[in-house]
Amino acid sequence: MKDHTGTFPAKSDIEDAAKRIRNHVHYTPVLTSQNLDSIFGCHLYFKCENFQKAGAFKSRGAVNKVFSLSNDEIKNGVCTHSSGNHAAALARAAMLRGIDAHIVMPENSSTVKIEAVKHYGGKITFCKPTLDARELTLRQVKNRTKAFEVHPYNDFDIISGQGTAAMELFQETGAPDIIMAPVGGGGLLSGTALATHYFSPGTKIIGAEPARADDAFRSFKAKTFYPSENPDTIADGLRTSLGNLTFPIILQHVDDIVTTSEEAIIKAMKLIWERMKIIVEPSSAVPLAAILENKPDCRNKNVAIILSGGNVDLTSLPW
Amino acid sequence: MKDHTGTFPAKSDIEDAAKRIRNHVHYTPVLTSQNLDSIFGCHLYFKCENFQKAGAFKSRGAVNKVFSLSNDEIKNGVCTHSSGNHAAALARAAMLRGIDAHIVMPENSSTVKIEAVKHYGGKITFCKPTLDARELTLRQVKNRTKAFEVHPYNDFDIISGQGTAAMELFQETGAPDIIMAPVGGGGLLSGTALATHYFSPGTKIIGAEPARADDAFRSFKAKTFYPSENPDTIADGLRTSLGNLTFPIILQHVDDIVTTSEEAIIKAMKLIWERMKIIVEPSSAVPLAAILENKPDCRNKNVAIILSGGNVDLTSLPW
Numbered sequence: 001m002k003d004h005t006g007t008f009p010a011k012s013d014i015e016d017a018a019k020r021i022r023n024h025v026h027y028t029p030v031l032t033s034q035n036l037d038s039i040f041g042c043h044l045y046f047k048c049e050n051f052q053k054a055g056a057f058k059s060r061g062a063v064n065k066v067f068s069l070s071n072d073e074i075k076n077g078v079c080t081h082s083s084g085n086h087a088a089a090l091a092r093a094a095m096l097r098g099i100d101a102h103i104v105m106p107e108n109s110s111t112v113k114i115e116a117v118k119h120y121g122g123k124i125t126f127c128k129p130t131l132d133a134r135e136l137t138l139r140q141v142k143n144r145t146k147a148f149e150v151h152p153y154n155d156f157d158i159i160s161g162q163g164t165a166a167m168e169l170f171q172e173t174g175a176p177d178i179i180m181a182p183v184g185g186g187g188l189l190s191g192t193a194l195a196t197h198y199f200s201p202g203t204k205i206i207g208a209e210p211a212r213a214d215d216a217f218r219s220f221k222a223k224t225f226y227p228s229e230n231p232d233t234i235a236d237g238l239r240t241s242l243g244n245l246t247f248p249i250i251l252q253h254v255d256d257i258v259t260t261s262e263e264a265i266i267k268a269m270k271l272i273w274e275r276m277k278i279i280v281e282p283s284s285a286v287p288l289a290a291i292l293e294n295k296p297d298c299r300n301k302n303v304a305i306i307l308s309g310g311n312v313d314l315t316s317l318p319w
Numbered sequence: 320m321k322d323h324t325g326t327f328p329a330k331s332d333i334e335d336a337a338k339r340i341r342n343h344v345h346y347t348p349v350l351t352s353q354n355l356d357s358i359f360g361c362h363l364y365f366k367c368e369n370f371q372k373a374g375a376f377k378s379r380g381a382v383n384k385v386f387s388l389s390n391d392e393i394k395n396g397v398c399t400h401s402s403g404n405h406a407a408a409l410a411r412a413a414m415l416r417g418i419d420a421h422i423v424m425p426e427n428s429s430t431v432k433i434e435a436v437k438h439y440g441g442k443i444t445f446c447k448p449t450l451d452a453r454e455l456t457l458r459q460v461k462n463r464t465k466a467f468e469v470h471p472y473n474d475f476d477i478i479s480g481q482g483t484a485a486m487e488l489f490q491e492t493g494a495p496d497i498i499m500a501p502v503g504g505g506g507l508l509s510g511t512a513l514a515t516h517y518f519s520p521g522t523k524i525i526g527a528e529p530a531r532a533d534d535a536f537r538s539f540k541a542k543t544f545y546p547s548e549n550p551d552t553i554a555d556g557l558r559t560s561l562g563n564l565t566f567p568i569i570l571q572h573v574d575d576i577v578t579t580s581e582e583a584i585i586k587a588m589k590l591i592w593e594r595m596k597i598i599v600e601p602s603s604a605v606p607l608a609a610i611l612e613n614k615p616d617c618r619n620k621n622v623a624i625i626l627s628g629g630n631v632d633l634t635s636l637p638w
Contacts (some may be wrong), residue, residue, distance in 0.1 A: 050596045051596055055596065273598055273633055278597055279597065279598060280596075310596035314638065315638055319633065319634055
């Protein structure tokens, strides 16, 4: 594994990631909607990671990481704790490389997510739904299996992998005025920020976060790390705290972070479903929700949005 | 207007329709899904008319018809009765040509459909929700406005327009073993059958219909027209009867019509939403539902399906 300590991923790391993952993930389409453009008064470009393998951008980072590791490093498989999209993405990446994936999942994870991990052959260990229990159980699994731990976002190979989504987007649309991505742990936002810095430096990069899980917003404004405290948002992919690798990249390369209400998230999500006829999860709708609340001002601008994923329980919708 | 009496639309009618509508409708994508292929044991190609303008294939026929009419014919606008996708498609086509569209809608039409017609500037007259009331009200509107009546499917220009979807599909996928389309009034199925006959003659063409609205199935098997009687299906686009122009084309050029249960329609619709992350209306799911029930046998075959539309009330889903 490359030693990135003290440095950010380079342009070539994202380019290498793109080559490494090419045969294992989708080059997702960029969709537009005249209908939404006329509602929002700007030109919107949606990078559809909801159509990505395993239903989310997480497949990019997971495949890049798993295929970056040496045969020796992965001889006992990989492991992680996750209740969400990283779990399925890592299980899938491990399956592709022919190794085991040990996934620690909280016992209250949704059936859909559990089924997805099983579908890709992941070996699940359930635990109590607290961060302490997840970390403790993962340590036990790791001691027992000697598997290689793959963090969902605080890892430069993961970050470089997530950056390939924005890189592809610029290849297709040219340089938008603004690019927006949701922010949870910061893997997607930091990867997007680096890709923008390298491949579309004139584009302004803005993170969007639920007001009810605004740790990244507060950390960014204060330039000091604040953890996520009692996040209470429908955007279930964005409840995590920034990491010590993602935060410095975001501080240096992101232009602004904006927050949005739960009401706007649900409204934006429904607009995307109704007008574009595509399924996105609540986290994906957070940037459009922010535009709905005029943060930032996008009038007449070309605005690219990364739709992060499409995994949602269809029997429990928020409207 | 061309006189088609006694003849079917020709190859050139579909080609002309394609040219006529090119700048006014989407060339929709053909999507595939490894996930669904592995479930169904065949190679599926989905022509995504759910992404079409106004949310359904109906925009093809409506635009072709409205732009086929002479200035004299359309000087008083166009009119129709419809509770569904034809209403919005015709209103939109009229707006593009700068003429009025008078739409008779039953008073129990869904809010979503009413809003869509209004969005495109359609002038709505409401009536009681019976076929008699719809036809009577339309006659009154027609007498008052002298508008040109555009039937939703029993019209060769409409049929030629709908045929462009299959024509585009063959351009993209080559010749599949089977092509399937849902059948209500038969506009889409007859257009698809003609396009297949002209552009992919080796492809088998199969119509799919809800068992609870099986007038086309019965008519096809008996080679005698039976009207739709008390149709009671979730596939709201498929409750209408065949027309005297669509039925002969279907008799001559369709290889088979199969029926499917309501349970399979809902299951197939949910599979498309979950696995492909796209929104389709129940009518769109009818062909896949039939495959789910092994009618026809598609094992290891290349099977193209026209996903007819994506207009669905998100607050009232069938699961």
